[in-house]
Amino acid sequence: MVHIVGAGPGDPDLITVRGQRLLSEADVVIYAGSLVNEEILRFCKPEAEIYNSAQMMLEEVMHVISLAEQAGKTTVRLHTGDPSIYGAIREQMDAMTARGIAFDVTPGVSSFLAAAAALKAEYTLPGVTQTVIITRRGGRTPVPDSESIKKLAQHQTTLCIFLSINLLDEIKRELMSAGFKSSTPVAVVYKASWPGEEKIIQGRLDNIVQLVKEANIDRTALIIIGRCLDSKPEDYQKSNLYSPKFGHMFRQARF
Numbered sequence: 001m002v003h004i005v006g007a008g009p010g011d012p013d014l015i016t017v018r019g020q021r022l023l024s025e026a027d028v029v030i031y032a033g034s035l036v037n038e039e040i041l042r043f044c045k046p047e048a049e050i051y052n053s054a055q056m057m058l059e060e061v062m063h064v065i066s067l068a069e070q071a072g073k074t075t076v077r078l079h080t081g082d083p084s085i086y087g088a089i090r091e092q093m094d095a096m097t098a099r100g101i102a103f104d105v106t107p108g109v110s111s112f113l114a115a116a117a118a119l120k121a122e123y124t125l126p127g128v129t130q131t132v133i134i135t136r137r138g139g140r141t142p143v144p145d146s147e148s149i150k151k152l153a154q155h156q157t158t159l160c161i162f163l164s165i166n167l168l169d170e171i172k173r174e175l176m177s178a179g180f181k182s183s184t185p186v187a188v189v190y191k192a193s194w195p196g197e198e199k200i201i202q203g204r205l206d207n208i209v210q211l212v213k214e215a216n217i218d219r220t221a222l223i224i225i226g227r228c229l230d231s232k233p234e235d236y237q238k239s240n241l242y243s244p245k246f247g248h249m250f251r252q253a254r255f
């Protein structure tokens, strides 16, 4: 049996209870070493065989999994954050299905959620935006034309941009040409939740490139853009959920 597990964003105690249990029971662990905090491997059995997939190709990962299956061992395939977000798990799941290997998936706390926690932000601020777009900018990995930053920006939602910190300058120019004001708030969160390593840079479209350069951030960072970051109490609407005027299934309106 193979368990695909989300390790969470970095701090080892942000793995789920289930993920930690599966990790502690696994005979074989293959972790995405380029991003997973190795501290999390302390949950593994001392005798567990541990592989870092950063140095492996898909076929090698599948080889390790197949050998473990033949030996009746349990494997955890450990991905950073949540495996469904840029985790490249589909190709592994398809390869396992083709080989008749049973697997399941345990979700994790994605880094865009750890970034919101670090920023103490609400991405879906009532009256400001009710939508979060998770994307990356096309670079070495192409993105469909219909999902260019310029097109997505037109919706004026909260944007969480993965895997693109090296393209911040292009992103800034594209957002400005899509009509974003130079005063639009932008945050860059580096290593969200990693103990002692997290960095938060808060700026605006017109100064964020410089601020990020000064902070020497060139990887493991998320770019968050949108008015939810600088809205003041008078800029958003209070939620209906906790309003006395609004009744719902669990509470009657009081006015």
Ligand code: SAH
Pocket: 009, 010, 035, 079, 080, 081, 082, 083, 084, 085, 086, 087, 109, 110, 111, 112, 114, 115, 161, 162, 163, 164, 189, 190, 191, 192, 193, 194, 219, 220, 221, 222
């Ligand atoms: N599955 C992961 C994303 C993997 S793609 C998740 O759900 O978070 C790798 C990209 O994720 C990085 O380039 C960076 O943009 C982002 N990332 C991963 N961990 C991060 C962290 N702790 N802080 C900030 N960004 C992170």
